[in-house]
Amino acid sequence: MIANDIRAGCLMLAGGFCALAIAFLANMGHGEAAIGIVEIVRALRSGESNLMMDVIGGFRLPRAVMGVLAGSALAVSGALMQGVLRNPMVSPSILGISSGSFLAIVLAAILAPDILAAMPIPVAVSGGALAVTAVYMMSGNIRATPLRILLSGLIVSMTISGFTGALLMIFEAEARYLISWSAGSLRQNGWANVQIAAPWIVACLAAAIITSRSFDIAALGEDTAAGLGQKRGPVMAASIILVLVMTGAAVAATGPIGFVGLVAPHLVKLAGVRRNVFLLPASALWGSALLLLADTMTYMLGTLTSAPPVGAITAAVGAPWLLWLVMRRGPGAGMNGQASFGFGRTAHVPPAVLFCILLLLAGVTLLAGIVFAGASPLSFSQTIDGLFGTGSNLARRIIRDLRMPRIASALLAGGGLALAGALFQSAVRNPLADSSIVGVSGGATAGILLVVALFPTASPFAIACGALAGGIVAAASVYGLAWRTHLTPTYLILIGISVSALCGAIVQILVMQTRFNSNPMIWLIGGLYGANWNTVLVLAPTLVAGLACAMLVAARLELISLGDLTARSLGTAIAPVRLAAGVTGVAIAAVCVSQTGPVGYVGLLGPHLARFLCGHSLRLLLPTSVLVGAILLGLADIAARVVIAPAELPAGSVIALIGAPYLIYLIRRSMRA
Known part of the structure; x- marks a missing residue:
């Protein structure tokens, strides 16, 4: 069985590299005007300062690199959450982490723009942490049923989105530029966002892969993990911290983009990959490829000023995927459990x-x-x-x-x-x-x-x-x-x-x-x-x-x-x-x-x-x-x-x-x- 997992993991890693290479080149070639791969390579090799190099080096290359970073962060975050929570239908967007991070950014943009400019990642992480805390309080604890966690995440996301929309409406002048960014965008003018987000995302990805064995044991359940000498609590806390930082960094650079963290890990798992040492890097590769392909589609469906947001494309793909998962797995595959809540005594007024x-x-x-x-x-x-x-x-x-x-x-x-x-x-x-x-x-x-x-x-x-x-x-x-x-x-x-x-x-x-x-x-x-x-x-x-x-x-x-x-x-x-x-x-x-x-x-x-x-x-x-x-x-x-x-x-x-x-x-x- 281990040999099969290794074989499947190697195949998904190789396939992920190929898919990412194709998606990267397709993304580089699409924009307001199509540019051939040969022209891109020639411009990068020459290094001459001209209009072509300005477009490629100042816009398209940082856009593609940011897509790789954000896609990797969201996909690995989803894989970690699904494994540690033992819930196949969770992701940063479904549990409200992305919405919480974006709310914190909107608040900072309105009330403290200097703080947002100085430390955007901590601001975004604080919002995501607030969302996680709300989900934890609503669902009860980390051992809550998957359905309860999903519903709690949905309500938290609905609440946060309502607050964010109200802020964008009331402070329209101060936050006007955030409305177009609220659905997710990879459009980068220069390397500033990449330089800010890259160290955080790369460090967290490396930490997740290095400690992947701990996540494998934690996914077996609390009793089994304790029998193997591992305390599940610290591993859970570490995974949540990694997810918060990676999601916060991605949202700070691209806005909230949903469903990448749901779809990418499941693509890898469909091939039979279960061990995190293969699952996490393969999810990163496939998540990056999916996000870049979604961004490429936005340019194929519209112009620079009227293209749909990349978050809408990932949601349009991810929502049917979630529906397919529901119909395929059903309540009998880990989604059972008590769906109802008891609210204690009642007043019984006549x-x-x-x-x-x-x-x-x-x-x-x-x-x-x-x-x-x-x-x-x-x-x-x-x-x-x-x-x-x-x-x-x-x-x-x-x-x-x-x-x-x-x-x-x-x-x-x-x-x-x-x-x-x-x-x-x-x-x-x-x-x-x-x-x-x-x-x-x-x-x-x-x-x-x-x-x-x-x-x-x-x-x-x-x-x-x-x-x-x-x-x-x-x-x-x-x-x-x-x-x-x-x-x-x-x-x-x-x-x-x-x-x-x-x-x-x-x-x-x-x-x-x-x-x-x-x-x-x-x-x-x-x-x-x-x-x-x-x-x-x-x-x-x-x-x-x-x-x-x-x-x-x-x-x-x-x-x-x-x-x-x-x-x-x-x-x-x-x-x-x-x-x-x-x-x-x-x-x-x-x-x-x-x-x-x-x-x-x-x-x-x-x-x-x-x-x-x-x-x-x-x-x-x-x-x-x-x-x-x-x-x-x-x-x-x-x-x-x-x-x-x-x-x-x-x-x-x-x-x-x-x-x-x-x-x-x-x-x-x-x-x-």
């Missing part, structure tokens, strides 16, 4: 008292949104006069045409998103599920940008239709692919992650290849900016009809929550019930996202808070989730308009600011329950 309190809080939120939320605060008497038509024309117009429809839209959209989240969580038996898990948010965002890109003057109705269509198509793809597995929760979640990643690649391409009339981040974060009475007329019947449909399947969903075997023994057809709940949730979420954009966390937090208040009975949980979600988004929208008035924060970022710490608290509490 239903009548609970509904009265929540309705009162919703009314107070509605009134607060009318009185306080706006550039011109109104007194209580002015508000009452405006509501009953006895005030000034200006006050009546502010209240009736601006503030009332906006706060009403926030309440309705919050209720709808929370209801959809409760349905998704019950259907897949996982309280970390919401509309983003089944692709609704990603598909709706892609639909919005596609409509705006094709029709720059599109009406709000057309944009809403695009969002609705995109969300439904994405969710239908997820459910269609998962149908043959009887909508098994683990399959459904993992396929949803894959489809969401593919939608993200489409969004990146649209953002970079389209000239929008306004900052595209407005559509990527979500908010109630353009809400009016038409928004209310769309959301109100959707919420009423959605709640009625949800109540019809509530009793059977409660049986499914007891487990598939128990539900079948009681005569429940599991797949049709899950499909009915999923279709209802998708329709509600798609309509809400079409009106507000992808506002995150409401579908996660609303059901959790409702569950704490009323227990686990779905017939109580669903209407309680509606009220709690309405209050959450209503308060978030008020805060978004008040905190930095007269400017405005995205409501989605305010929800994330509240939701991320609370969700971490909930999951940490579940560990002790």
Whole structure:
């Protein structure tokens, strides 16, 4: 067996060298103008200072070298994480490390550009470390199930991306150049970035390969490693440090580029390579080749100013690869384990008292949104006069045409998103599920940008239709692919992650290849900016009809929550019930996202808070989730308009600011329950 591994390792190393050589030459030859290999070699050999040499030595060669460094760093990081965590579907991008590193760079570019210029690698590493810490806190510990780690990484990435998008939108002038870099780019003007990143990446690659035997032993599991005389903790810590430094250096030089760390190690493993002494260098070679080929494709698909970002190309390739891995390996290949979380005791407030309190809080939120939320605060008497038509024309117009429809839209959209989240969580038996898990948010965002890109003057109705269509198509793809597995929760979640990643690649391409009339981040974060009475007329019947449909399947969903075997023994057809709940949730979420954009966390937090208040009975949980979600988004929208008035924060970022710490608290509490 060792001989076979050595043979496979040597073959993959040789194949990697050949693939890298071809990719390197192809990348050098492509750009705004094609240059033949003979001309490149002649220019490099002559060393004369002319236009050809300036293009090759100042742009194309550092671009290709940076591709080799970044591809190697990301691929080896993915191989280390997959081995030590014993999870075949993780990578720096999936676990939020790349997003965390980029957030730190954006913050430094806005608040401390001198620090960023002086030490970009430590800044990026600090952001990645923060993301790893958040994933660790959410998943529980390093021995958490692979599915729990994946979901925690997805939520951390979603949160960080929301904060980053909000910063890019609010500080557009200070961070304008980072928007084009946010999807990843190898375009290097000179050798400065290569000189900064190369020592860090090369040193970490060498350290990883030299200590590869320790990683082999750690991948056997804690008990086996202890039996062989190795403490797994120090090896785990060393691997995380190497991953953070390599990923941080790559992000600091190229921006966040996803999926290289997922695809490259699996290509090598498909050939039968398992020992890290071969796996790590072979992954580095194949990762470099993949990234250079992806960068070459960007020049084949567009010009210097309109080419898609390299991160979008790697995501467009990597998302189907992740989907293939899910369908090939399935939950039975290391992805099983308890997918659900227990959140301890509940308050069990009497239903009548609970509904009265929540309705009162919703009314107070509605009134607060009318009185306080706006550039011109109104007194209580002015508000009452405006509501009953006895005030000034200006006050009546502010209240009736601006503030009332906006706060009403926030309440309705919050209720709808929370209801959809409760349905998704019950259907897949996982309280970390919401509309983003089944692709609704990603598909709706892609639909919005596609409509705006094709029709720059599109009406709000057309944009809403695009969002609705995109969300439904994405969710239908997820459910269609998962149908043959009887909508098994683990399959459904993992396929949803894959489809969401593919939608993200489409969004990146649209953002970079389209000239929008306004900052595209407005559509990527979500908010109630353009809400009016038409928004209310769309959301109100959707919420009423959605709640009625949800109540019809509530009793059977409660049986499914007891487990598939128990539900079948009681005569429940599991797949049709899950499909009915999923279709209802998708329709509600798609309509809400079409009106507000992808506002995150409401579908996660609303059901959790409702569950704490009323227990686990779905017939109580669903209407309680509606009220709690309405209050959450209503308060978030008020805060978004008040905190930095007269400017405005995205409501989605305010929800994330509240939701991320609370969700971490909930999951940490579940560990002790």
